[in-house]
Amino acid sequence: MREEQLFEQMKLWRNWTVEFLRTIPEDLTDRIPKGHNNSIRWNAGHILVGWDHTMFPSVNKERQMPLSYHLLFPSGSKPETWAEQPPSMNEIITHLEEQPISIEQACKGHLDQPLNEPFLGMKTLGDMVVFHMNHESLHMGIIKSMTQVLKR
Numbered sequence: 001m002r003e004e005q006l007f008e009q010m011k012l013w014r015n016w017t018v019e020f021l022r023t024i025p026e027d028l029t030d031r032i033p034k035g036h037n038n039s040i041r042w043n044a045g046h047i048l049v050g051w052d053h054t055m056f057p058s059v060n061k062e063r064q065m066p067l068s069y070h071l072l073f074p075s076g077s078k079p080e081t082w083a084e085q086p087p088s089m090n091e092i093i094t095h096l097e098e099q100p101i102s103i104e105q106a107c108k109g110h111l112d113q114p115l116n117e118p119f120l121g122m123k124t125l126g127d128m129v130v131f132h133m134n135h136e137s138l139h140m141g142i143i144k145s146m147t148q149v150l151k152r
Contacts, residue, residue, distance in 0.1 A: 014099070021092075033149045056103075111125050
């Protein structure tokens, strides 16, 4: 796949993510449905942090998100253990909107670049982009399911 197509798909998926997140009533974003460990807000923040945590350091750039985001939304974390107030959904959505542009600017021309350390079997930056698009899609499926359950 050509680099420009990969970035266009990344932006397409992200637009769908942002559009759906904007439809969710604020009062649902912090509720945790039975059988889940996390909230809609956590899943949205986790998508944002996942990309930020791996993409920018892979091209020797600083992460774009504040450290507090990386402490609130990593794998294995839960809202019940948060010691500080999380960012608002509007703030998370704004960052989600802006992030693909920053990723493309930082990573353009480097997608064939080998990673410093393989990540879950991925060896290049382009592999990581594909992983994150799938990871985002997985979490959006969870968010959509949670939204349906919480609206009942």
